[in-house]
Amino acid sequence: MTRWLARIVECRTVAFLLWDYGTDALAESERERVDRHLESCPGCFTRACEYRLCASAIREVRTAAVPQSKSDWSQLAGRITSAGVASGQLPRPAHRFGWLAGLSAAIIVGLLGTCRLLPPMVMDSQRAQIDMRPAVQPQPVERVVQPTGIERPRVAVAWPKRPVAQPIPSRSEEPVRRQPRRKGLVAVAIGVGRRTAGGRDTPPSMSVESIRVAAVDGTSPAPGDDANRLVAPDPVSVAAMAHVTYVLARAAYDEPAVEARGW
Amino acid sequence: MSAFACRERMVKTPDEELAARCRAGDTGAFAEVYARCERPVFRYAYHLLGCRDEADDAKQETFMRAWQSIRSFKGDCALPVWLLSICTNVCRDRIKSQRRKPVTQMDDRVAERCGGTAEDPLKQAERNHEHAAVHAAIRGLPTGHREIIVLRELEGLSYQDVATTLGCSVPSVKVRLFRARRLLKQRLCSLLEDRL
Numbered sequence: 424m425t426r427w428l429a430r431i432v433e434c435r436t437v438a439f440l441l442w443d444y445g446t447d448a449l450a451e452s453e454r455e456r457v458d459r460h461l462e463s464c465p466g467c468f469t470r471a472c473e474y475r476l477c478a479s480a481i482r483e484v485r486t487a488a489v490p491q492s493k494s495d496w497s498q499l500a501g502r503i504t505s506a507g508v509a510s511g512q513l514p515r516p517a518h519r520f521g522w523l524a525g526l527s528a529a530i531i532v533g534l535l536g537t538c539r540l541l542p543p544m545v546m547d548s549q550r551a552q553i554d555m556r557p558a559v560q561p562q563p564v565e566r567v568v569q570p571t572g573i574e575r576p577r578v579a580v581a582w583p584k585r586p587v588a589q590p591i592p593s594r595s596e597e598p599v600r601r602q603p604r605r606k607g608l609v610a611v612a613i614g615v616g617r618r619t620a621g622g623r624d625t626p627p628s629m630s631v632e633s634i635r636v637a638a639v640d641g642t643s644p645a646p647g648d649d650a651n652r653l654v655a656p657d658p659v660s661v662a663a664m665a666h667v668t669y670v671l672a673r674a675a676y677d678e679p680a681v682e683a684r685g686w
Numbered sequence: 687m688s689a690f691a692c693r694e695r696m697v698k699t700p701d702e703e704l705a706a707r708c709r710a711g712d713t714g715a716f717a718e719v720y721a722r723c724e725r726p727v728f729r730y731a732y733h734l735l736g737c738r739d740e741a742d743d744a745k746q747e748t749f750m751r752a753w754q755s756i757r758s759f760k761g762d763c764a765l766p767v768w769l770l771s772i773c774t775n776v777c778r779d780r781i782k783s784q785r786r787k788p789v790t791q792m793d794d795r796v797a798e799r800c801g802g803t804a805e806d807p808l809k810q811a812e813r814n815h816e817h818a819a820v821h822a823a824i825r826g827l828p829t830g831h832r833e834i835i836v837l838r839e840l841e842g843l844s845y846q847d848v849a850t851t852l853g854c855s856v857p858s859v860k861v862r863l864f865r866a867r868r869l870l871k872q873r874l875c876s877l878l879e880d881r882l
Contacts, residue, residue: 438864439860439864442863442864442867473871473875474867474871476874477867477870477871477874478839480816480820480874481820481835481839481840481870482839483813483816483817483820484817484820484821484824484840485839485840485842487817489728489729489732489733490732490738492724492725492728492738492741492742492745493738493739493742494742494745494746496717496720496721496724498746499720499746499749499750500713500717502746502750503713503750503753
């Protein structure tokens with residue numbers, strides 16, 4: 424196997440030298456190497472013969488007469504003189520900046536076409552109106568905080584999505600297609616807990632099994648998506664999660680509805 | 687006159703000196719350049735284009751461009767090599783235009799060689815046929831392969847000069863030359879079968 428591979432490598436190496444071998448243009452060491460290989464490789468020997476014949480045919484063509492040129496120096500000198508081109512003087516193209524004019528025309532036409540095809544855009548004043556409309560204050564869905572440390576708190580903090588501004592009808596009474604983008608993040612933290620009813624001797628208790636935090640922009644975690652589920656087995660972690668959610672919500676809203684202080 | 691012969695003659699008047707005189711507007715110096723290098727440039731263009739008229743035009747265009755851009759000659763290569771590199775670009779442009787407007791060209795070499803010598807007409811016809819076939823095989827190569835075959839095998843340039851002319855490295859020249867030779871061998875196989 425090794426010899427077979429070595430043979431292939433040697434054949435490929437020698438193949439690069441076969442043409443020069445046929446034209447006696449190799450150095451002595453390379454020639455000896457090719458000689459040694461050709462003695463043991465009939466395939467390369469055949470290729471060497473073909474290359475030699477090709478080289479001789481090319482050589483005959485090389486020495487064959489090439490027709491004389493019809494033009495001479497006088498014609499070139501007359502061309503240089505008539506053109507009035509000095510040495511080292513590159514000819515100035517007739518339309519050197521023609522491409523610039525074409526590009527400008529294309530841009531103008533494109534802009535005009537775009538303005539014609541697009542619906543009427545929202546003016547800046549209208550956009551300011553949209554931004555100045557007071558956002559609906561998010562309301563906490565549920566907030567249960569146990570003051571004592573005996574029972575585990577059940578934390579469920581959620582902010583509703585920021586309401587999307589209503590489109591302002593344009594002059595042509597057509598709805599505006601371009602909606603203002605909601606800025607900031609929507610942070611949602613949902614705790615999943617278990618509440619046990621208390622008995623005569625045992626008070627009712629709540630335990631948090633996990634808390635799901637999704638800080639996404641307008642999207643909610645898919646059901647069953649465990650990537651967003653963070654297990655929070657103890658109240659400390661739950662409080663930390665809630666605090667993270669609070670920070671994220673504060674980044675998204677100016678006034679978060681729920682304060683997680685003290686958790 | 688081959689490129690080697692050109693280089694031997696240039697020992698008498700260095701390229702830099704000629705180029706400096708050309709830059710100064712000395713048409714006599716450029717006439718000397720023309721006399722030295724006109725033949726290899728025409729031969730190269732003829733091998734690439736396959737038509738005497740086209741090769742004539744390409745040669746004139748090459749020298750015109752060389753006159754206009756003589757300032758770009760830095761003397762880092764021989765003057766014929768620099769001219770051949772210009773001729774390469776000129777021929778590439780012409781080959782492109784030929785592709786756009788395919789014109790049936792008649793090889794005038796066979797017609798020229800058919801008369802004028804006292805050789806046996808049969809042998810001469812056979813040789814002409816072979817030469818035409820070899821030329822057809824060379825002309826049938828892709829442009830890049832054709833350029834490198836003509837420069838190396840017909841013009842006899844060194845690997846370094848071929849690399850300078852084509853604007854690539856020497857190892858690249860070797861690899862491309864190997865591929866071009868292999869392709870040329872395949873095309874010539876039918877012609878050389880009787881010799882084998």
